[in-house]
Amino acid sequence: PVPLRYGAQYTGMRTDEAMQQWRSHRFGQFIHWGLYAIPGGVWNGKTYNYAAEFLKSSARIPTATWDSLMYQFNPREFDARAWAKMAKQMGARYMTITTKHHEGFCLWPTKFTDFNISNTPFRRDILKELVDAYNAEGIDVNFYYSVLDWHHPDWRYDIKSPEDSVAFRRFLDFAGNQLKELATNYPTVKAFWFDGTWDSSIKKNGWWTLEAEQMLKSVRPGMIVNSRLRADDFGKRHFDSNNQLMGDYESGYERRLPNPVKDLQVTKWDWEACMTVPENQWGYHRDWTVSHVKSPLELLEMLVHATSMGGNFLLNFGPDGNGGFRNEERHIAQFIGKWMEKNGPVIWDCGYAGWEKQDWGYFTRKNGSAHVNMIVFNKPVSGLLKVKVKGDVKILSAKAGGKAYRVEEIAKNEYFIHFTDRKMTEPRVIVLETAKASEAADKYQDART
Numbered sequence: 001p002v003p004l005r006y007g008a009q010y011t012g013m014r015t016d017e018a019m020q021q022w023r024s025h026r027f028g029q030f031i032h033w034g035l036y037a038i039p040g041g042v043w044n045g046k047t048y049n050y051a052a053e054f055l056k057s058s059a060r061i062p063t064a065t066w067d068s069l070m071y072q073f074n075p076r077e078f079d080a081r082a083w084a085k086m087a088k089q090m091g092a093r094y095m096t097i098t099t100k101h102h103e104g105f106c107l108w109p110t111k112f113t114d115f116n117i118s119n120t121p122f123r124r125d126i127l128k129e130l131v132d133a134y135n136a137e138g139i140d141v142n143f144y145y146s147v148l149d150w151h152h153p154d155w156r157y158d159i160k161s162p163e164d165s166v167a168f169r170r171f172l173d174f175a176g177n178q179l180k181e182l183a184t185n186y187p188t189v190k191a192f193w194f195d196g197t198w199d200s201s202i203k204k205n206g207w208w209t210l211e212a213e214q215m216l217k218s219v220r221p222g223m224i225v226n227s228r229l230r231a232d233d234f235g236k237r238h239f240d241s242n243n244q245l246m247g248d249y250e251s252g253y254e255r256r257l258p259n260p261v262k263d264l265q266v267t268k269w270d271w272e273a274c275m276t277v278p279e280n281q282w283g284y285h286r287d288w289t290v291s292h293v294k295s296p297l298e299l300l301e302m303l304v305h306a307t308s309m310g311g312n313f314l315l316n317f318g319p320d321g322n323g324g325f326r327n328e329e330r331h332i333a334q335f336i337g338k339w340m341e342k343n344g345p346v347i348w349d350c351g352y353a354g355w356e357k358q359d360w361g362y363f364t365r366k367n368g369s370a371h372v373n374m375i376v377f378n379k380p381v382s383g384l385l386k387v388k389v390k391g392d393v394k395i396l397s398a399k400a401g402g403k404a405y406r407v408e409e410i411a412k413n414e415y416f417i418h419f420t421d422r423k424m425t426e427p428r429v430i431v432l433e434t435a436k437a438s439e440a441a442d443k444y445q446d447a448r449t
């Protein structure tokens, strides 16, 4: 292996309580909220189809003009407890909020720049209200932090001169101070979700990314940091030059999920996929007709898909400039919540079952459990759900809501579950009871004698 100073600091999955908690949550709510929510993708009467949180660049708006949006930020409808209740009802176990997105506007009263919530008509500490409200609902809060900062004069996309080095060093000190401030002033925060770290300026300063991670973990032992922060000695990101994952979980899955057949490597580490409801809108956009809007069912399947591969699913909401959510988002929360109310136990605390993906849907398994969950999305014409078990395993029974389905052994380690449900109106959960084939054989024999 290549000797590295700023590469992965450990290999294998963390087994401490904080990481087990993060892993068991499985389902998180992403919230993108900032000045971009005020124009919502429309500028001077023109609608820009690109991501609404990028309107400043897509509409080529001068920084001073964009930054003056701060004086309009006054979300009258903002009610952190109502947001937290909606997330609770949806079945989310954690929430990740943009403390500062690329625009550089800070949702907390930071000491390190005036470009923050305390200098808006709203004044109140949005982060504190959100952390308190979500924690009160038993939901953990994580902080998204963009290192890329369009507002800060010392930000550099690349380091091309001694002046760049001096300025960028000041910038890194600024970012480090903000991170320490966030980790210190909001003590219940569990994880940092870094973004805006793809530019050469960061890739040339891998040392800072490791220091930032180590500082956060010294201020808050157990703190969790995503792989997106880190750059190693050679500017490699997410996986270092020895192909070792940096940070505590892989966060490269943005608006995409690993393939359940080809990408099984992800089941060896912690990872999280983040997802937009429209094709590509993280911040609030006034006009959702500009792209495909994912249905509640599409998004529910992604949650199940992520869980089935041992990963977390972070579903994004983009509140508008007044602090309200779109009807589509409310409907999604209500739809998924209704399903999770009944079937949360096959998501929370569950992960990769270790069996081969089948066409009808996904397997999940609670750690070490003898029960394997089948979440059926696509009922085959035959009504026969194929299950291929691994190793010394026998299926004893298949039950859905108290009703037993016939388990037919069709070959070694292969079964058909006779799925007699006629019309499927929602994804169905069938719980398989398994036992060791060796032991079960006796049990099976007993049943026959």
Ligand SMILES: COc1ccc([C@H]2[C@H](O)[C@H](O)[C@H](C)N2C)cc1
Residues within 6 Å of the ligand: 032, 051, 053, 195, 254, 274, 282
């Ligand atoms: C250039 O392509 C990008 C750049 C940044 C993003 C940002 C989004 O604004 C959102 O915050 C997402 C998590 N992040 C990767 C998305 C696509």
